[in-house]
Amino acid sequence: MNSTIETSAVEAREAQVVATIELPDGEPYDVTVADLVRMLDKAELSEDGQHVVWTGAKTADGYGTVHMGGHTMYVHRITYQFVNGPIPEGLLLDHRCRIRHCCSAACLEPVTNAENILRGESPSAINARKTHCKNGHAFNLENTRSCTSSGRSRRVCLACEQSRNAARYLQAA
Template identity: 50%
Template sequence: MAATLRSQRPAADRFWAKVNKTDTCWLWTGAKTSRGYGQFTTGGRTGMAHRWAYEDRNGPIPGGLPLDHLCRTPSCVNPAHLQPVTQRVNILRGESVVAKNPAKTHCPKGHAYDEINTYVTRPYPGNPSGARQCRACDRERKRATSWKRRKNPQS
């Protein structure tokens, strides 16, 4: 009987009853995924709570795009903190290695990654988009190799 009573409550009432509105984020207190994203079941289907909140307040998500949590809090369902973006933009805005490397402005030796000092290698199986390389470091490697060959021509 409890399931029948629950299903008679409007989805919006059930949803917003599971939201703790703080000064900034609106935190989901219901079921969550292992990564901390809220889950909400309505109409026999389980979906992501932040997507439900966005659509409830803003209408359909354009083109089914992913929603980027601008606040970086997975359990936040505040529609003001959610922005529809492409998957690439969502990944690059994140905190993973995939996001951190393109955000680097200098190579490990301190040379700037700019148009003049940077080139991209051809794609290869481990990196299908190619890899960013520093021209200054490449010149230094080539000079060192050339110097070693001149010093020891038999090698």
């Protein structure tokens, strides 16, 4: 076997396009077998076998990144497009598993920005998901009012508010 022929056969295979994705600037990019192999090198199955975790570079907030087509790309945006095609216009990808460096397409769901904030890990998102106040009263329609302070809206438990007011009244008396 001639080794030059072998090498060029490998090169041809590596140059094969496996998927076309959209770069952050909106330009299309043909992902090759070589790109894919490079990515697989940094991807690992989680211990429970449910997630594909990224062992390569990450952003400060924990999302996996890779260089592709002259851009730094979020790994999960690439894997999603491998499996599902283009990300619907105007939507963000939400990690349903909340593991930010997970790049399993099965864990990703396109959502609006508002949904993403609500589902996220910001203090307001975590509070929005709570069903009870810190004293165990239910955040239901009758027991909750919303209060806006310094531009943020939060929920106030009326049962707690009443007992706070009662305590204040008793102190004042």
